Amino acid sequence: MARHIYHCPLRWSDMDAFGHVNNVVFLRYLEEARIDFMFRLRPADGSPSFSGGSVVARHEIDYLRPLVHRHEPVVVESWVTRIRSASLTIAYEVKEAEGSDLVYVRASTVVVPYDLAAGRPRRITPEEKAHLQRYLPEQPTVDEDALVG
Known part of the structure; x- marks a missing residue:
């Protein structure tokens, strides 16, 4: 499985009164990485894939340890x-x-492709799905003969 790597700089303003990066700032880090990820997935051949908008439907975040500047x-x-x-x-x-x-x-985000002109969600195209599948974890193969008893 491929992973997208994004190097995210910390800013002095990311700190809170307790001397560590504020919890809400992590959402910005995730956003920066997600935008970089989605633009890099976009084909360079002029294809319209990933050129439309998207909206965040859900965030889930587990804060494991404090991060200081x-x-x-x-x-x-x-x-x-x-x-x-x-x-x-x-x-x-x-x-x-x-x-x-x-x-x-550790976090996750549910992203919904969005048709900005129509003002509504849209389906993921086959081309987009093909690009995204490169970043899925490898599924274990099932030995079907072993399942038949």
């Missing part, structure tokens, strides 16, 4: 966990660095 960026890894006809779920880990096991946040 530093000069080095954090790494946000993103991948797709679910593709439906008119939505997808993106999972994230906000990490100390690339390859690090130190995770500050």
Whole structure:
């Protein structure tokens, strides 16, 4: 499974009165990573895929440890966990660095493609689905002969 890697700088204004990055700021980090991820998925051949809008239908965040300000960026890894006809779920880990096991946040976002001109949600196109599937975890193969007793 491929993961999208985004290096997210920390800003002094991300800190709160308790000396760590405020919980709501993590939503901004996830947004930056998600936008970078979606634009990089867009084909360079002029295809309209991923050029329309999208809306966030749901966020889920687990805060695992505090993050204090530093000069080095954090790494946000993103991948797709679910593709439906008119939505997808993106999972994230906000990490100390690339390859690090130190995770500050685990999160997921349900994203709905949106037709801005029509003012309503739209379906994921086959082309978009093909791009997104590269970021799905590999499914274990099932030995069908072993299932037949």
